Amino acid sequence: MRDYIFPNRFLPYLLIAPSALLVIVFFIVPAIQSLQLSFYRVNALSGRQLYVGFENFTRLLTSSDYIQSLTTTGAFIAVVVIFGLSISLAIAVGASLPLRGFGVYRTLLIWPYAVSPAITGAIWALIMDPNIGAITNALESIGINFDYRGNSTHAVIFISAAATWKILGYNIVFFLAGLRNIPRDVVEAAGLDGANAWTRFWRIRFPLLSPIAFFLLIMNTLYAAFETFGLIDITTHGGPGRATNLLIYKLYSDGFKTQNLLGSASAQSVLLLVFVVVLTVIQARTAGKRAFYR
Numbered sequence: 001m002r003d004y005i006f007p008n009r010f011l012p013y014l015l016i017a018p019s020a021l022l023v024i025v026f027f028i029v030p031a032i033q034s035l036q037l038s039f040y041r042v043n044a045l046s047g048r049q050l051y052v053g054f055e056n057f058t059r060l061l062t063s064s065d066y067i068q069s070l071t072t073t074g075a076f077i078a079v080v081v082i083f084g085l086s087i088s089l090a091i092a093v094g095a096s097l098p099l100r101g102f103g104v105y106r107t108l109l110i111w112p113y114a115v116s117p118a119i120t121g122a123i124w125a126l127i128m129d130p131n132i133g134a135i136t137n138a139l140e141s142i143g144i145n146f147d148y149r150g151n152s153t154h155a156v157i158f159i160s161a162a163a164t165w166k167i168l169g170y171n172i173v174f175f176l177a178g179l180r181n182i183p184r185d186v187v188e189a190a191g192l193d194g195a196n197a198w199t200r201f202w203r204i205r206f207p208l209l210s211p212i213a214f215f216l217l218i219m220n221t222l223y224a225a226f227e228t229f230g231l232i233d234i235t236t237h238g239g240p241g242r243a244t245n246l247l248i249y250k251l252y253s254d255g256f257k258t259q260n261l262l263g264s265a266s267a268q269s270v271l272l273l274v275f276v277v278v279l280t281v282i283q284a285r286t287a288g289k290r291a292f293y294r
Helices: 011-037 055-061 064-095 102-114 117-127 134-141 152-180 184-192 197-226 229-234 247-257 259-290
Strands: 040-042 049-051
Touching: 011 040, 011 259, 040 259, 055 064, 055 259, 064 102, 064 152, 064 197, 064 247, 064 259, 102 152, 117 134, 117 152, 117 229, 152 197, 152 229, 184 197, 197 247, 197 259, 229 247, 247 259
Parallel strands: none
Antiparallel strands: 040 049
C-alpha cells in the first residue's frame, strides 16, 4: 500500500481546518469559559463577578440535592447502557438472519435514532400519558397504574425507557455491520465441531464483536450523560420531586432558570465532564482490556 503524497504541503491543514475551527469555537472556548466562571460568583443582572475560588465546587459536593442528582444520573446511565446494548444486540442478531423482506425491516430499525430527543419525548409523553396513552391504558387493563407525572419511580422508568429506545437504532447499525463482517467459515467450522448456536454466538461471534461493543459502551455512556436534556425538558422537567433532575438538566436549571447561579452551573459542567471522563477511563481499563482485536 503506497503512501499518498499531497501536491501541496498546506492542503492537509486546509482540509481539517473547518472541523478544527468548529471544535475550537463550540467546544474548546466554551469549556475554558465555563472553567473560568466556575471560580466566580456571577450577578446575572449587573454582570459583576466575585472570585470565590473553590467555593462553588465545595457547595455542590456537600449539597444533598446535587449528590441525589449525581446518584440518579449514575443509575440512569447504567440502565440505559445495559438495556440499550443488550436489546440492540438481540435485535441485531435477529435482523441479521437472511430472511425475505428483512432489508426493509433493518432500515426501519434505524429510524428511532434519526428522531431528535425532543421529538422522542413528545412521542413517549403521548403514548405514556396517564389519561389517554395507549401503553398506560394497556397497563391499566392488567392492574398497573403508570403515572410518570406524579410517581417518582415511574418517572425514572419512563425517561430510562424513552432514552433507551432512542439509542437502539444507533447500536443496531454497528452491531449489524459487525455481524456481517464475521467470517462465515469460522462459525460453520464450529458448527461442524458440534458447537450449538448458543455456544457459537458467545464463544465465537461475540468475542469478534467485542471491539464494537466496547465502542458502543463509550458512546452510549456519553449519550446518556449529555444528550438526554431535550427528552427531560419536554416531559418531566426534572420532576416529580426532582426524581429526574439529572446532572445535565440541573446544570440548565441553575444556569438559565436561576441566573444568579451561573458560577455554580459552570462548576457543575466541569464536574459533569470530570465524572464522565473518570467513568470512561474506568470502562477503558476494564471492558477495554477484554476487547478482542483480530
